Structure formats: C-alpha cells, structure tokens
Amino acid sequence: MVIFIYSRKSKWTGRGESVENQIAMCRDYIQRNIDGAGESDIIEYEDEGYSGKNTNRPRFQEMMQEIRNGGCNYLVCYKLDRLGRNLADLANLVETLNKLNVSFISIKEQFDTSTPIGKAMLYFAGVLAQMEREQIAERVRDNMVMLARKGRWLGGNTPLGFTAESEERVSVNGKSKKSFCLAVDETELQTVRFIFKEYLEKQSLMGIVKYFLSHGIRTKRGNEYTTTAVRDILANPVYCTADQEGYQYFWDLGCQVCMEQEEADGTCGLIAYAKTSSARYKNKSNSPEKWIVARGRHPGVISGQDFSKTQNLLAENSPKGEGWRKPQNPVALLSGILQCSCGHLMRPKNYSSKQVTEAGERKFSYLCPYKAMTHGEKCAMPNIQGNTLDSLVCREVLRYTEENSSICRILKKGIGQAKETKGSKATAESFLVQEIQNRKKEMQNLVSVLAKSGGEGAFVRQIGQEIQNLDKECALLEQERAKLREEGESIQGSGQQAELLFPQISSFCNLFNALTVSEQREYLRMVLDKVVWDGEAAHMFINGCH
Ligand SMILES: [Zn+2]
Structure with missing residues (x-):
C-alpha cells in the first residue's frame, strides 16, 4: 500500500495550519481509518510558499506524475483548498484519481471517495466541472461566431493562394488577437485550381504529388508536396464558394453555418474556424459539428458543387476505406456508447x-x-x-438529478446521518463529561479523606494508588471526548457540503437541455x-x- 500526503502552505500570507501540523493530522487520520496502513506506507509531499491558484507547484506536479505512473493507492490531504483553487480544479483532480483507482481523502471536509456519499459527491462535482468547461468552450465559440459573421480570418496558417493582410485587433476569448483579411496571390491560386481540376479528373493524390515533384513545385512553406498536403488543400473550406451548394454541403455535414442561406450568393469564399481543437492539441481535428463556417470576404476558388464532389471522392478513395469526413449523423446521442x-x-x-x-x-x-x-x-x-x-x-x-433519485437520496441520507450522528456524538460526549466529573468528585473525596487520615502508611499508599487510577481514567475519558468532538465537527462538515450541492443539482436538468x-x-x-x-x-x- 502506498499513501501520499500532500500539504501546502503559503509563505506570503502566513495563514493556515503549519505544514507539520497538516501532516501530523493526516498521519493520525490514516492510522485510525485506513486498515493495515503503516508509517512506512506513507510518502509526504510538501510545497511551501505557493498559492493554491498556482498548479505549477513543483512537489504537487511531482506527486501527480507519480500518481499517473500508478504509484499510489490513497491521496490524503488536510483540507480541499490545499489542492486546487476551485471546485472545477478539484473535480478534475478527483476525476483523474478516480480513473486511476486512487482513493482520495480530505480530512477537514470528510471527503472520502471510498465511501458511498463521497462517491455521490464526486459524481456531481464531476458534472459541475464538465458544465464549467462547456460554458467556457461555449463563450469561446460565441466569440468566434461573432467574428465569423464579420468574415474575419483569425490567422494561423494562411492557405495557399492567399496572403493574410493584417487588419485590426480583435478580442478572442479575452485575448487581443490580430484579425486578417485574405488577399489573392494569383500565382499560388493557379496551383490551387490545378489541384482541384486534376483531382476531379483523375482522382489521384499521388499523381498530383508526382507532378509537383517532377516540376520542382513546393508548398507555401517551401516543403515538397505529400499526398496529405494535397488532400489538406482539397479539403479546405476556404476554397469553396459561398453558394447554395456550398451552403448545403456544410449544413448537411452538421457544421455551425453562420450565415443566412440567401447570403450564399456565390460572390465570396467560405471561412471555417474551429476545425482543430485550439492551443493544446493543435493537430487534433474537431468533428464537423464543431466547425464554424461563415462567408469570408475573399473570392471562392471552386463551386460548392465541385467542392462537395471533391469531398465525396476523397472519402471514397480514402486509403483506409473509412468514411473520411463522411457526414456523421448529427443528432444520434448514443454513438460510441x-x-x-x-x-x-x-x-x-x-x-x-x-x-x-x-x-x-x-x-x-x-x-x-x-x-x-x-x-x-x-x-x-x-x-x-x-x-x-x-x-x-x-x-x-x-x-439521477431529480428530487427523489437514488443519488439525491444518498445525499439526503448523508445529511440526515450527519445530523443524527452529530446528535448521538453530543449525547455520548455529555455522558463522558458526566463520567469525568464523577471521577473528579471521587478524587476530591479521597484527597480529603487522605488529609484527615493522619498519614498511616498502608492506607495512604492505597488511597494514593486509587487517586492515580482515577486520574488515568480521567485522562483517557478526556481523550475520548476530544476525539468525539473532532469527529462530530467533521461529520457536520460533510453534511454541509452535501447541502451545498443540492441547489446546483436541481438546476441541472435545465442546463442539460441547453x-x-x-x-x-x-x-x-x-x-x-x-x-x-x-x-x-x-x-x-x-x-x-x-
Ligand atoms: Zn450484433
């Protein structure tokens, strides 16, 4: 068994429990709650002087790497905010841990994914994180749609046949970015026309590549042509004229076509955004449903009819025989499941x-x-x-998100149990207090008896022994009482957390439909x-x- 303890303390504010204290509490929890856990199973990771916002904390990263390598069964921390700054971060982390079969425990909130209520909360935390990611993606898309409607080219690789002329700065996802206007490069455009014509006639990518190689014609970036490079040109919507057939083709493909059908009058070419996922996965293609297609301000190169014909030929002649960019069913929700x-x-x-x-x-x-x-x-x-x-x-x-669903019932039960347990703990505590008081009284009695005794040897020893025993008992009872109180508090914590999740769950149905x-x-x-x-x-x- 391998158990990681993570602790973090911000040096700058000096707030929060000391790292040593956090670790001590974690160790104590592990000892009491994880069966068979020994000191030698525990590995500590500490970051000092980093804020929760910064996920580039070195020891945290090291630990996550180790976890991804499969070197951990439990991750224990003192408080959830030690790990990440918001629910989405945490939910992502917990999702990762769940996938890797790592149980996650946060002591302060009693967040323990090895228990049913912990799992239920994890489920909703995951859902909420997903919603947040989707809402961000949605905002970025809205922004793109707005720019697409204005026919702006957002840079990236300028397609063959055009030069990108910088226009003005626009805001994309809060970042200032240059927008461009595509201007025709007639020499290059001839190559594009040649590619489409050849392909429509002979349907051979290799034939076109061979021709280019033997004539020393290179790509825009000066490389030798490959079949992939040729195919990318043939599949680029930027060459398709915004006419009725072009409009229909992308519409049927399930793309988000940002123009009125009447606007597809054949005077301009199309532009497409979001064909690949942004930033991190530059080369990962998005499915056509995610593409944003709009009317550009540059001239189209080939008719929508020829463009659509080209795409069908490309799909039929795809080497793997798979439906390459074959229109998927845009409504089926259960494909893949x-x-x-x-x-x-x-x-x-x-x-x-x-x-x-x-x-x-x-x-x-x-x-x-x-x-x-x-x-x-x-x-x-x-x-x-x-x-x-x-x-x-x-x-x-x-x-599952409705009022009486099983998961809601688990959550409710959790809240109820928390209250109940807190009540029973309080009863147990008052009983302990009574016991302690009884013993103290008895000790006082014994002390006064002792004072009156006049100091007879054997008797004094006997009473002294009894007082010592009572004192020991009191200490044990006090310990038990402290433990009860601590448990009561953390139970209340988990109940409160479950209560916090309820309003978010109830609005979930509306979110889903949107x-x-x-x-x-x-x-x-x-x-x-x-x-x-x-x-x-x-x-x-x-x-x-x-
Ligand atoms: Zn079957």
Missing part, C-alpha cells in the same frame, strides 16, 4: 426517406454493423428506433459506461456504479 448484445457498437442510420420527428429531427435507427456485415448470419439483433431510445436514455440519466447535441453526447459519455441493447430492452451501465 450503445452496444448490441453481441458486443459490437451500434451505428446510427438515417431512415431512407426524409422523415422527421415531431421535434423536427431527422428520424434514424441504430443498427448492429456486425449484423450488416454478416448479412444477419452472426447476429440477428433487430434495429432500434434511435430518436426514441435517445430521449429515453436522457430522461433516465436526468432522473447544451448542444455534441455537448450532450460528451456528457452522456461521461456518465454512461455503456448502453446495451438486447432486442427487447436497453440496459444502462452508469460509470462507477457496477
């Missing part, structure tokens, strides 16, 4: 006719791809109506391990509740 009972993930498939539900969503069903591949020989699972299943699963998941489809999908993936369809019923497996 729903399993056929034969073990294969089920896929959404649109109804062949353009049927829509009452809510205006395209109707679809989930089917087992294994059944499709084997023509029903290895699996004969009937399809399931997708829109209905999605809404049933959502309703079920949301029930999320976009892809956000809802991400959320469901966080909560649900899987949903298994057995032909008659769909069984939900909630994460962490097996």
Whole structure:
C-alpha cells in the first residue's frame, strides 16, 4: 500500500495550519481509518510558499506524475483548498484519481471517495466541472461566431493562394488577437485550381504529388508536396464558394453555418474556424459539428458543387476505406456508447426517406454493423428506433438529478446521518463529561479523606494508588471526548457540503437541455459506461456504479 500526503502552505500570507501540523493530522487520520496502513506506507509531499491558484507547484506536479505512473493507492490531504483553487480544479483532480483507482481523502471536509456519499459527491462535482468547461468552450465559440459573421480570418496558417493582410485587433476569448483579411496571390491560386481540376479528373493524390515533384513545385512553406498536403488543400473550406451548394454541403455535414442561406450568393469564399481543437492539441481535428463556417470576404476558388464532389471522392478513395469526413449523423446521442448484445457498437442510420420527428429531427435507427456485415448470419439483433431510445436514455440519466433519485437520496441520507450522528456524538460526549466529573468528585473525596487520615502508611499508599487510577481514567475519558468532538465537527462538515450541492443539482436538468447535441453526447459519455441493447430492452451501465 502506498499513501501520499500532500500539504501546502503559503509563505506570503502566513495563514493556515503549519505544514507539520497538516501532516501530523493526516498521519493520525490514516492510522485510525485506513486498515493495515503503516508509517512506512506513507510518502509526504510538501510545497511551501505557493498559492493554491498556482498548479505549477513543483512537489504537487511531482506527486501527480507519480500518481499517473500508478504509484499510489490513497491521496490524503488536510483540507480541499490545499489542492486546487476551485471546485472545477478539484473535480478534475478527483476525476483523474478516480480513473486511476486512487482513493482520495480530505480530512477537514470528510471527503472520502471510498465511501458511498463521497462517491455521490464526486459524481456531481464531476458534472459541475464538465458544465464549467462547456460554458467556457461555449463563450469561446460565441466569440468566434461573432467574428465569423464579420468574415474575419483569425490567422494561423494562411492557405495557399492567399496572403493574410493584417487588419485590426480583435478580442478572442479575452485575448487581443490580430484579425486578417485574405488577399489573392494569383500565382499560388493557379496551383490551387490545378489541384482541384486534376483531382476531379483523375482522382489521384499521388499523381498530383508526382507532378509537383517532377516540376520542382513546393508548398507555401517551401516543403515538397505529400499526398496529405494535397488532400489538406482539397479539403479546405476556404476554397469553396459561398453558394447554395456550398451552403448545403456544410449544413448537411452538421457544421455551425453562420450565415443566412440567401447570403450564399456565390460572390465570396467560405471561412471555417474551429476545425482543430485550439492551443493544446493543435493537430487534433474537431468533428464537423464543431466547425464554424461563415462567408469570408475573399473570392471562392471552386463551386460548392465541385467542392462537395471533391469531398465525396476523397472519402471514397480514402486509403483506409473509412468514411473520411463522411457526414456523421448529427443528432444520434448514443454513438460510441450503445452496444448490441453481441458486443459490437451500434451505428446510427438515417431512415431512407426524409422523415422527421415531431421535434423536427431527422428520424434514424441504430443498427448492429456486425449484423450488416454478416448479412444477419452472426447476429440477428433487430434495429432500434434511435430518436426514441435517445430521449429515453436522457430522461433516465436526468432522473439521477431529480428530487427523489437514488443519488439525491444518498445525499439526503448523508445529511440526515450527519445530523443524527452529530446528535448521538453530543449525547455520548455529555455522558463522558458526566463520567469525568464523577471521577473528579471521587478524587476530591479521597484527597480529603487522605488529609484527615493522619498519614498511616498502608492506607495512604492505597488511597494514593486509587487517586492515580482515577486520574488515568480521567485522562483517557478526556481523550475520548476530544476525539468525539473532532469527529462530530467533521461529520457536520460533510453534511454541509452535501447541502451545498443540492441547489446546483436541481438546476441541472435545465442546463442539460441547453447544451448542444455534441455537448450532450460528451456528457452522456461521461456518465454512461455503456448502453446495451438486447432486442427487447436497453440496459444502462452508469460509470462507477457496477
Ligand atoms: Zn450484433
């Protein structure tokens, strides 16, 4: 068993328990609450002089690395605020620990993820953190949509065929950034036209690469062309004219198209934002639903019809045979979660006719791809109506946040228990106080007896012994009383924490309904391990509740 203790103290404010004290309390807790824990199992990590806001605390980072390497079973700290500055930070941390099977204990708040109430709180803390991340992402997107509507290019790699002319500074996610206007570079644009024309005629990326290599034509950044480089150009929405077919193509792809359909009049090209996730994962492509597509102010290079044709050809000719950028079903919430009972993930498939539900969503069903591949020989699972299943699963998941859901009941029970236990602890304490007083009285009596005795040897020794015994008993009782009081306080702490979570839980349903489809999908993936369809019923497996 390996137990980490983390402690932090800010040097600058000088506030808070000393590091030594925090560690001593942690050690004491471990000894009393973790079965079989010995001194040699404990490793201490301390940071002094760092604030909670700074997650670059060196020992903290070291410890997290060690935890990620799997070198830890328990993480114990004195108080939650030792670890991070807000609920979202903490929830992220606790989520990480949970994934790595590390139990997390904070003594002051009685936050212990090895108990049911600790788990329930963890569940909601995780949900809230996710909501916060999504709200931030939403703000960034709103900001981008605003800029997209104005046709601004936000920099990054300038596409072949254009130069970026700096215009003015705009604010993106609170940071001042230059915005650009794309100006035509006619020589380069000829290369772009050549690429599209060649590909539409011959459908060979390699043919184009070979041509460029033999003619010494290099990329904008001076590198030799590769098939990937050519394909990236062919797939770049910036070359697509903002006409009706172009509009329709990105609309069908599920992108967020930020213009009126009438604006797609063929006078300009398109711009697309958020095709890759920002900052940290530069090369990770976002799914088309996340793309923000708008009308730019530069001329389009090829018609929407040809652009869409090109994309379909690229998808068909993809080397892996996979549906490369093949439009996904934009409404199916359970892709990636729903399993056929034969073990294969089920896929959404649109109804062949353009049927829509009452809510205006395209109707679809989930089917087992294994059944499709084997023509029903290895699996004969009937399809399931997708829109209905999605809404049933959502309703079920949301029930967890309703007033009488099992998790709310656990929380409520926790609050009740906390009160009850505090009451019983108080009763026990007053009993102890009584016992202590009784003994003190007795001791006083004995002392006065002793005074009156006149000092006869054996008698004095006997009484002295008795007083000593009573004194020892009193000390033990006092210890017990201190322990009771401390436990009562921390129980109250955990009850208060559960009470704090309630209002946030009750507004959760509204928050969920306001999320976009892809956000809802991400959320469901966080909560649900899987949903298994057995032909008659769909069984939900909630994460962490097996
Ligand atoms: Zn199947």
